[in-house]
Amino acid sequence: MKFFFLFLSCSLYLNISNAAYYDTLPEGVRNITYRFIQTGEITGSYGSSGDFKGYNVNANINADSIKGVNTAVDTYLNGLSPADYASFSFGTFQGSATSKVSAQAFGAGYGVTNRFTVYGFIPFYSAQVDLKIERTQKGRNNVGTAIQLENLPDVDIRLIQSLFVNYYHYQPLGKWKATDFGDAELGMMYQLKKWSNAGALINFGTVAPTGRKDNPDILQDIAFGDGQWDAFFEWGGGINLSGDWSLDNWTRYTYQFPYTATVRTPDSSTFPVTANKGEARIKLGNKAQTNLQCNYKLSEQWMTSLAYSFEYTEPTDYKSSNPRSDAILETDTEKLTHIARLNLGYSTLALYLQKRFFAPISFNLAVQSIFAGKNVPKYERADFEVRLFF
Secondary structure (H helix, E strand, O other), X not given: OXXXXXXXXXXXXXXXXXXXXXXXXXXXXXXXXXXXXXXXXXXEEEOOOOXXXXXXXXXXXXXXXXXXXOHHHHHHHHOOOHHHHHHOEEEEEEEEEEEEEEEEEEEXXXXXXXXXXXXXXXXXXXXXXXXXXXXXXXXXXXXXXXXXXXXXXXXXXXXXXXXXXXXOOOOOOOEEXXXXXXXXXXXXXXXXXXXXXXXXXXXXXXXXXXXXXXXXXXXXXXXXOOOOOEEEEEEEXXXXXXXXXXEEEEEEEEEEOOEEEEEEOOOOOOOOOOOOEEEEEEEOOOEEEEXXXXXXXXXXXXXXXXXXXXXXXXXXXXXXXXXXXXXXXXXXXXXXXXXXXXXXXXXXXXXXXXOOOOXXXXXXXXXXXXXXXXXXXXXXXXXXXXXXXX
């Protein structure tokens, strides 16, 4: 069981800045985009009922899990009756985690015709997780105790590390950090129609599994990609409501192809941490996302927008040799996400056309928040983006 699965959406809309959603790059025009993304501290997620809960894992320290940690402990455990050995508990521990994630996305587009644009982008992530462990309950006083287990010096952290490293065969708990690529997107945008005050566009392509995958031996890591190929189809359009106000709406459907991976196969839904591993065929749930964005043109150079996004992800399907583990792994994999986003953009396009600036460049600053959801992390993030057209 993981503390996190987090994949920050870095979709880059490569049309001319301050233009409508349905606008594509003019024929022969190139676009280079750089975006920097920073999240706030991530402390938890929305659960299956939509309530917020922190990232944590609980463990009961039984006899098997602490064997080999200390000679005196082993001597004591070996002297217990089978019944006492089976019921022995050194107590319970809880690990709580927080994280921060930043990403840089690099993208490029090219106008094949005035209505057809090809593009691609890839994100590069940097993430850090801080996992803190504390004892939540002491073990019972075992009959016939030959040593004072509760008074062993500095034994708490060693015991919990022994539990996860030696008994469950995870890598050591604590701080974790990594930098690596995310999944790359390759797409094609085609403008279906453009009227004097409205237009429509389709966008289709694939997402390649270039990102860092989940490691089943690291409990507190973050995956930067989801491990399989995707195919997506997006359609949408926009309308100019007045001279300064406009409205865009677009919807994307993503099909996630099945893949095979090594996973932990838990036996218990109440404590899914396990030493068991096996191969599983995984079919991540398909995704549907719809977006509504209201734009206001402040001037020839400045524009602001407010957007709402809703995304639904179907439950994941696992197929392995252990049907019980499959059912546990599939629990709480259906996802709902509600996102609010505020953007402020500046473009030199008008100045460039007036020959008052050397190139058309746009700058965009945005903040967004996942303010509600189901089985998704809760976080706020800020984006800064620069686009160059040539």
